[in-house]
Amino acid sequence: MAGPRSPGEFELIARYFAPIAGRAGLGLIDDAALLRPARGYELVVTADALVAGVHFFADDPPASIGRKALGVNLSDLAAKGARPDGFVLTLALPTGWTEDWLAGFAQGLGVMAGEADCPLIGGDTVSTNGPLTLSITAFGSVPAGRMVLRSGAKPCDVVAVTGTIGDGALGLKAHGPDRPAWVGQLPEADRAFLTDRYLHPQPRVALAAALQAHASAAMDVSDGLVGDLAKLLAASKAGAEIDLDAVPLSPAARSAVMADPALAELAWTGGDDYEILCTIPEGEFPSMVAAAEAAGLSLARIGRVTAEAGNVRYTEAGRPRSFARGSFAHF
Amino acid sequence: MAGPRSPGEFELIARYFAPIAGRAGLGLIDDAALLRPARGYELVVTADALVAGVHFFADDPPASIGRKALGVNLSDLAAKGARPDGFVLTLALPTGWTEDWLAGFAQGLGVMAGEADCPLIGGDTVSTNGPLTLSITAFGSVPAGRMVLRSGAKPCDVVAVTGTIGDGALGLKAHGPDRPAWVGQLPEADRAFLTDRYLHPQPRVALAAALQAHASAAMDVSDGLVGDLAKLLAASKAGAEIDLDAVPLSPAARSAVMADPALAELAWTGGDDYEILCTIPEGEFPSMVAAAEAAGLSLARIGRVTAEAGNVRYTEAGRPRSFARGSFAHF
Structure with a gap:
């Protein structure tokens, strides 16, 4: 029900998101991405949604929003003892979004992805009549059976x-x-x-x-x-x-x-x-x-x-x- | 910045989402879920965001919204030749959401998850001042190297x-x-x-x-x-x-x-x-x-x-x- 608008989704992806994907970018051009955990490892999956006006201020610097959006997911992976492997981003852009905003957001996101060696592997970009909303699902690996749980605390620890x-x-x-x-x-x-x-x-x-x-x-x-x-x-x-x-x-x-x-x-x-x-x-x-x-x-x-x-x-x-x-x- | 409200997130998860998780429900109580692809398989990952008023009508039956939200992701997995393994849901609930709505949504989501043998493995539930927005990341397995791509069409096919x-x-x-x-x-x-x-x-x-x-x-x-x-x-x-x-x-x-x-x-x-x-x-x-x-x-x-x-x-x-x-x- 959204109308046409330029630049289109594909140009946006190529311009702002492909650089964050690096060689992991299959999921940016196909419908799906691939994850191949190393032998003996399993994948830890975590997801966080962030909404402008709830989790950050709509006028926060877009680079800060991008950096934090991935950062909070990397924080979950770290707590589970997992090494980051990649992430998927879905982004609902509000009416009146600008390319400047998106460029800043992608820049901040890319800084955090680069620091953590955690490339963007796929996602979806849509429009919304409401506040900017984004959801990140991040993946990390742990040796099989070694994810650190919430449930393992023992008396005297x-x-x-x-x-x-x-x-x-x-x-x-x-x-x-x-x-x-x-x-x-x-x-x-x-x-x-x-x-x-x-x-x-x-x-x-x-x-x-x-x-x-x-x-x-x-x-x-x-x-x-x-x-x-x-x-x-x-x-x-x-x-x-x-x-x-x-x-x-x-x-x-x-x-x-x-x-x-x-x-x-x-x-x-x-x-x-x-x-x-x-x-x-x-x-x-x-x-x-x-x-x-x-x-x-x-x-x-x-x-x-x-x-x-x-x-x-x-x-x-x-x-x-x-x-x-x-x-x-x-x- | 959202205020307290009952029932809380944990009760909602236990009441409506735990049944869709089945035995895969670790991610509903810990910060993260685990995925263990079978030996020789790799994981196909796909994500779709849906926004009320853009991808569906806000007054569509909630069970239909839940069923379709997972269905469109399962459709992507099927096209890639992947067998569904599970999915992560992030849900931004608008002001004025009701438990009836959520019960209906979870019922439809559960029907599709059950039909496809694709359990809910984790997610995040937040509030929004805008329209209901949801994002699903779904996982499936293919034998290593066998994901069906967009890019393989050959003349005369x-x-x-x-x-x-x-x-x-x-x-x-x-x-x-x-x-x-x-x-x-x-x-x-x-x-x-x-x-x-x-x-x-x-x-x-x-x-x-x-x-x-x-x-x-x-x-x-x-x-x-x-x-x-x-x-x-x-x-x-x-x-x-x-x-x-x-x-x-x-x-x-x-x-x-x-x-x-x-x-x-x-x-x-x-x-x-x-x-x-x-x-x-x-x-x-x-x-x-x-x-x-x-x-x-x-x-x-x-x-x-x-x-x-x-x-x-x-x-x-x-x-x-x-x-x-x-x-x-x-x-």
């Missing part, structure tokens, strides 16, 4: 997270149209850091092999540390004791919490971190830390798994702490 | 199509809100048949093995026979001679063309057929017809491939015929 927590949620506030008072009190460098962490999450692709070797369970933190830990523990039928003071915050996040102490809760529950939350048998933890450091990533111990299924005990400055709102709700 | 052409495009007119005069002249049974063909395309899953054995090139007809043949021939660097009188029309489509002879062009160019267009070496054609018949499908010879790259000569009643508008344009 160490609970750990990569990087720093809360920057994305604080960055969303610092970047969005309704900036709270504390944003104005932040040094410009801190505001810029948080905004960058929100716009440009760094999928921890380099940690995949270490997770596969040492982790009992893992997932990426996209909906908030507190809520995502609850999901991991539910899948593992376990509980945990977490020391909130051990949750790593960036200097910029610490500045924000200093300006408004209530922001600590946002940091712990807010989401958009794209760090890895994992559990590791105590005896493996030193090797895991070493492997993370070798990959250029910090890994902080924040607590331990307990046998009390469904019970997560948080302490802050030695006192119990509970959360009214666990994590970002999709509905 | 037979050009053939399954089933009947034009029902979907005519059905869209018969079903849509602005019904042309000819729709009123059709017997009710014919109108119902065409509408059903539009709403409920039948992916030719049963033809996959025969295509793999006998076809030199294939694709499904989604954007119109004339336009899709042009794409297949472009990929194959070949031309064709096509006898339009040999293009199979259903009795209902013939009634419509009788009522308005201009509708023949719509049938040939309109799209939404989800039949298989293929080329077959002359010596293989009898075996291909027999295999199609064994699968309960008719296969009509409509012309032959020529060496004149880019030149498709159509004849109707022995006279040359050309087309101003090749096929449905996505932009």
Whole structure:
């Protein structure tokens, strides 16, 4: 029911998407792409949909949107211990889209695809009367039987997270149209850091092999540390004791919490971190830390798994702490 | 940025989507799903996005939308000679969605998944301020190196199509809100048949093995026979001679063309057929017809491939015929 418009779908694909496909580009000219996992490997598949006005601001830089769209899927693959193999993109372009926008989007997408060696292998481009909507399905490989699940956490395992927590949620506030008072009190460098962490999450692709070797369970933190830990523990039928003071915050996040102490809760529950939350048998933890450091990533111990299924005990400055709102709700 | 709402994503998944996943449901509770192609096989991947108001009417029966959404992807897999293995669904639900709608959608999706033995293996459900938008990535297997491409057509190969052409495009007119005069002249049974063909395309899953054995090139007809043949021939660097009188029309489509002879062009160019267009070496054609018949499908010879790259000569009643508008344009 859409009308003709130039340039057509084929020109767009050739101009903007073929460069991201590299030699994997069969799926851009045929109806379908091929995936050939190496012998003894199996494919991990993950999918995320992003909608303008829900998952990003429609006027965010298009390169940032492209980069993040693939990044959040690569983050899922990394958490499962998988090496990226490729991805499929479906893109619904809104009325009034421009080639400039598409060029920027493809540029950002291509940067992330290149960094992760994860080519575009196929997709579909359509028009929509609504907001720009995109869906990425990404593929990675793991040795057969070695995908890192959510469900493998065992009592006494160490609970750990990569990087720093809360920057994305604080960055969303610092970047969005309704900036709270504390944003104005932040040094410009801190505001810029948080905004960058929100716009440009760094999928921890380099940690995949270490997770596969040492982790009992893992997932990426996209909906908030507190809520995502609850999901991991539910899948593992376990509980945990977490020391909130051990949750790593960036200097910029610490500045924000200093300006408004209530922001600590946002940091712990807010989401958009794209760090890895994992559990590791105590005896493996030193090797895991070493492997993370070798990959250029910090890994902080924040607590331990307990046998009390469904019970997560948080302490802050030695006192119990509970959360009214666990994590970002999709509905 | 979406607010909380009950039932939550997890309840929705358990209630409506877990039954479609069957034993393949890991991806519905973990962040990712696993695919293990059998030894010696590789995976064919295809993706289609559908937007309410563009690819279907927002008030179409939800079960029809669910059935067709998976069906169009299964049609792509069949054309590539692949046996379905599973699919991933991302679903952006609009403001005001209802559980009734979702129940109907899941029911139709489940019927198609069950018929094709193609379970849901993962996905993502989000909210949108725009129209309902969904994206399906489907997976199938072929013996390594045996995917049927668009690019394999050779001069003198037979050009053939399954089933009947034009029902979907005519059905869209018969079903849509602005019904042309000819729709009123059709017997009710014919109108119902065409509408059903539009709403409920039948992916030719049963033809996959025969295509793999006998076809030199294939694709499904989604954007119109004339336009899709042009794409297949472009990929194959070949031309064709096509006898339009040999293009199979259903009795209902013939009634419509009788009522308005201009509708023949719509049938040939309109799209939404989800039949298989293929080329077959002359010596293989009898075996291909027999295999199609064994699968309960008719296969009509409509012309032959020529060496004149880019030149498709159509004849109707022995006279040359050309087309101003090749096929449905996505932009």
